[in-house]
Amino acid sequence: MVPLDWYLMLGSIVFCIGMIGFMIRRNIIMMFLSVELMLNGVNISLVAFSHYLQDLRGQILVFFIIAVAASEAAIGLAIVILITRNKNTIFIDEINELRG
Amino acid sequence: MINKIFFLYFAVAIVTLSLVIITRKSLVHSVISMLALFFHIAGLYLFLNSEFLALVQIIVYAGAILVLFLFVIMLLNIREDELKEQYASLWPLGVSIGVVFMIALLRMPAFILGSKGVWDIKAVTEATNTGAIGQILYTEYLLPFEVASIILLIAIIGAMVLAKKRFVK
Numbered sequence A: 001m002v003p004l005d006w007y008l009m010l011g012s013i014v015f016c017i018g019m020i021g022f023m024i025r026r027n028i029i030m031m032f033l034s035v036e037l038m039l040n041g042v043n044i045s046l047v048a049f050s051h052y053l054q055d056l057r058g059q060i061l062v063f064f065i066i067a068v069a070a071s072e073a074a075i076g077l078a079i080v081i082l083i084t085r086n087k088n089t090i091f092i093d094e095i096n097e098l099r100g
Numbered sequence B: 001m002i003n004k005i006f007f008l009y010f011a012v013a014i015v016t017l018s019l020v021i022i023t024r025k026s027l028v029h030s031v032i033s034m035l036a037l038f039f040h041i042a043g044l045y046l047f048l049n050s051e052f053l054a055l056v057q058i059i060v061y062a063g064a065i066l067v068l069f070l071f072v073i074m075l076l077n078i079r080e081d082e083l084k085e086q087y088a089s090l091w092p093l094g095v096s097i098g099v100v101f102m103i104a105l106l107r108m109p110a111f112i113l114g115s116k117g118v119w120d121i122k123a124v125t126e127a128t129n130t131g132a133i134g135q136i137l138y139t140e141y142l143l144p145f146e147v148a149s150i151i152l153l154i155a156i157i158g159a160m161v162l163a164k165k166r167f168v169k
Helices: A004-024 A028-052 A057-088 B002-023 B026-049 B051-076 B092-106 B121-127 B129-139 B143-165
Strands: none
Touching: A004 A028, A004 B002, A004 B092, A004 B143, A028 A057, A028 B002, A057 B051, A057 B143, B002 B026, B002 B051, B026 B051, B051 B129, B092 B129, B121 B129
16 A cells, blocks of 8 residues: 555655745746646645545546646637747747737 | 555656756657656556555546647757757755645645545445546536636637637638
8 A cells, every 4th residue: 555645745846846846947838737736736735635535525636626727728829929920039038028 | 665666666767757857958858758657557446455546536637637748849840969058047945935835745744634525445345446536526526527627628729719820811
C-alpha cells in the first residue's frame, strides 16, 4: 500500500515545478502550459485524498477543475491570438503598453 | 512492494517530464512532453481506483486542451529559429523562490487526517466509479454541475467572439 504522503509530495513537487516554469519562462504559451501543470499537481493531491479518505468529493472537485481549466485555456488562448496579431510578439516583456 | 515500484515509476516519470516541459526551447516539444505527462497522470488515477477521472483526463486534457494549444501554436506562426530569449533575466531568483517553496511544502509537519467517508474501495467497485460519481454529482452537487455547464457555454461564446476576423468593408 503506497502511503498517502508520497502522493502529496508528488503533487506538491509538480505544483512547484509549474510555478518555477511560470516564473522563469517569458513566453506566453509556456506560461499557459505551466498553469496547466500547476492545476494537474493539485488534481493529483485531490484524487489521492479522495482515495485515502474514502470520500468522493475530491474526485468531484477534480471534475470541476478539469472543466474550468478547459474553458480558461480556450478563452486565454483566444486572447493570446488577438494580442499577438496586433503586437507580433509572444514575449510578455514586450507587451508592456496598455493600449493596443 | 509491487505497488510501490509502480508508483515510483509513475512519480519519476511525471517529475522528469514536468522538468522537460519547462526547459524546452521549442514549444512543440513542450506540448508533446505534456501529452506524455497527461498519460502518466491518467495512469496514476487508474492506480487510485478512479477510472472515470483517468478517461476524462485523457479525453479533455490530452485530447482537447493540448490540441487547442497545438492549433494556436500553428496559428501564431512562431518561427522556432527566431525564438531569441528563452528565460527571464532574473531566472535564478525565480528558481530559488520555487525551490524554497517546494522545501517548505515537503517539510510540512504531519497533519491529522479527517474522518473517513462511506465510499470505500468495495462500494466504489460495486457501483463502478462512474456510477458512484454520478450518484453524488446529480444529487448533492447539482448546482455546481449546472454552473460548470454555464461556464463552458460562456467559454465557447467568448472564444468565438474574440477570435473571429473582422472583415473591413
